[in-house]
Each structure stands twice: as structure tokens, then as C-alpha cells.
Amino acid sequence: MSMPMETITNDETKLTRAGFVWREKDGVRVAVCAPLEHEGFANAFSTRLGGISPMPHAALNLAGFDEDAAENIHENRRRFLRLLDGEWTLAVCWQVHGADVRVVRGVEDALSDEDRCDGLITRAPRVLLSVKSADCVPVILGDMRTGACASVHAGWRGTVAGIVPRALERMRVEFGTDPTDVRTAIGPAALACCYEVGHEVIDAFRERFADADELLTPTREGHARIDLHLANRRQLIEAGVSAERIHVAPLCTMCRTDLFFSYRREKSLYGRTGRLLSVIGRG
Numbered sequence: 427m428s429m430p431m432e433t434i435t436n437d438e439t440k441l442t443r444a445g446f447v448w449r450e451k452d453g454v455r456v457a458v459c460a461p462l463e464h465e466g467f468a469n470a471f472s473t474r475l476g477g478i479s480p481m482p483h484a485a486l487n488l489a490g491f492d493e494d495a496a497e498n499i500h501e502n503r504r505r506f507l508r509l510l511d512g513e514w515t516l517a518v519c520w521q522v523h524g525a526d527v528r529v530v531r532g533v534e535d536a537l538s539d540e541d542r543c544d545g546l547i548t549r550a551p552r553v554l555l556s557v558k559s560a561d562c563v564p565v566i567l568g569d570m571r572t573g574a575c576a577s578v579h580a581g582w583r584g585t586v587a588g589i590v591p592r593a594l595e596r597m598r599v600e601f602g603t604d605p606t607d608v609r610t611a612i613g614p615a616a617l618a619c620c621y622e623v624g625h626e627v628i629d630a631f632r633e634r635f636a637d638a639d640e641l642l643t644p645t646r647e648g649h650a651r652i653d654l655h656l657a658n659r660r661q662l663i664e665a666g667v668s669a670e671r672i673h674v675a676p677l678c679t680m681c682r683t684d685l686f687f688s689y690r691r692e693k694s695l696y697g698r699t700g701r702l703l704s705v706i707g708r709g
């Protein structure tokens with residue numbers, strides 16, 4: 427889809443200000459959180475650019491084996507991983523919009539696409555934790571003191587269930603993580619400009635968040651647009667992460683379908699959509 431030049435320029439400026447840089451190799455483009463990388467955490471937020479999947483063409487689809495050929499996904503993953511220096515073992519999981527967080531003990535223990543959970547944590551070197559998304563919020567976290575890290579899938583259900591604070595708590599139990607040592611990046615997702623929800627979601631947020639009205643912009647009767655970036659940012663701050671260590675990529679997957687996959691925009695048009703991958707690890 428073509429995008430007005432002004433939109434593109436504004437988005438680029440906002441992304442740079444938020445601490446992210448683009449990195450590109452052989453047509454594959456990712457956004458990297460520079461402060462996390464500076465702390466020793468390899469990380470990347472994928473785009474749809476530079477792959478081989480027919481979604482609709484040359485798409486870097488990185489998951490969703492029921493909607494794309496496995497050989498396409500594996501080739502796309504290989505291209506994506508080339509943007510990160512060194513050898514990595516990719517830890518993935520089958521996300522179920524729940525709040526379970528799993529520990530990856532080492533490269534021999536890396537999970538597969540069959541393991542069901544929505545958050546991964548590790549302190550093992552060369553394990554690349556990942557989160558799949560196409561509108562939901564990907565969150566990656568790095569503990570600068572212990573070297574532990576986490577990847578979290580936070581759609582509206584995960585956000586209501588507090589999956590990000592749960593991942594932080596699990597990091598505390600497993601690795602002694604103190605949230606004041608944590609730096610985090612929140613990736614591109616369906617944002618408050620586009621993401622309209624109905625009363626089921628509105629009610630769930632009113633129950634969970636005392637300040638729910640600040641997260642909701644009423645639209646038509648019984649509907650509102652919701653700000654999941656802000657909701658996750660608030661949960662991180664509440665859990666003790668310093669505001670200046672939370673880097674939020676201000677890009678909307680529903681606005682920028684030239685760059686990202688959007689389940690909401692594309693599923694109804696094509697009957698399927700690709701998946702982005704957001705990753706973090708320590709060499």
C-alpha cells in the first residue's frame with residue numbers, strides 16, 4: 427500500500443526520537459532499539475520487507491504455519507537472523523493470549539512453535555527470545571545487571587492479565603532481577619489511532635485499570651479506541667521500571683501496512699496475514 431510522504435517522514439522522525447534505528451541487509455529491514463543494544467542486548471523488530479512469502483509478495487512472514495508454507499517461513503527466519511551478528515538459537519512459542527511465562531534454561535532447551543505460552547525469559551547466552559505479532563504489542567526487556575532478558579506478547583487479553591509485570595516477577599524469582607535495572611522496548615502495534623474495541627474489552631479494562639478512561643477514546647455507541655502502548659507502559663512503571671528506560675516505537679501496524687503485517691487490516695481482505703517477530707538475546 428502506498429503511503430503519503432508526510433506520514434512516512436513523521437513516523438521516521440518519531441521512531442528516531444524514541445531511540446530506534448533502522449537496519450537493513452539484502453532488502454530485509456528491521457528496527458533496533460539502540461539503548462538496549464548499547465547495554466549488550468541484541469534485538470530487532472521485524473518488518474514485512476525482504477522475504478519470499480506471497481503475502482501478497484516478497485513478504486518476510488516469520489510465523490503462522492497454517493497460513494504459509496513452512497519452507498517460506500524458515501527461509502524468512504534465516505534472512506531475518508542474518509541481521510544479528512553471531513550464532514543464535516531462536517526460542518519461539520505458540521501464543522495463546524494467556525499469561526504464562528516460561529523459562530528457557532539454555533540453547534538445548536529452546537522452545538518450539540508447539541510450546542504454548544505468551545512470555546519467555548532466559549539468562550542463557552546465545553538464546554534469542556521471540557514474540558510473534560500482527561497488531562498485538564510485542565515487549566522485550568533486558569536486565570542490565572544480571573543479563574537476563576524477556577520477550578512478551580501483550581494483546582488486550584495479555585495486557586488485562588498483566589503479562590508484562592508477570593514476566594518481571596518471574597525474572598525476579600528466577601534471576602534476582604530488580605525492575606530498576608531493567609531497560610525495555612515496546613514495538614509497533616495497532617495503536618489508539620486505529621484499534622477500536624467493543625464493550626467486552628472496555629469492561630475488562632475498566633475492571634483492571636483505575637485510570638481506564640485515559641486509555642480509551644469513545645467512538646460509536648459501545649465502542650472505543652484503545653491505547654495498548656500506554657497501558658503496557660503504565661504497567662511497567664507501576665512494576666518499578668524507570669520511565670526513561672521504556673522505549674516505545676510509535677508506529678501503528680494498522681496505519682503502516684506498507685511496513686508491517688496487520689491482522690485487523692489484512693485478514694478480512696486476504697483471509698490470512700503474515701506475522702512479525704520481535705527478538706532479544708545476549709551474545
Ligand SMILES: [Zn+2]
Nearest residue numbers: 619620678681
Ligand atoms: Zn493507526
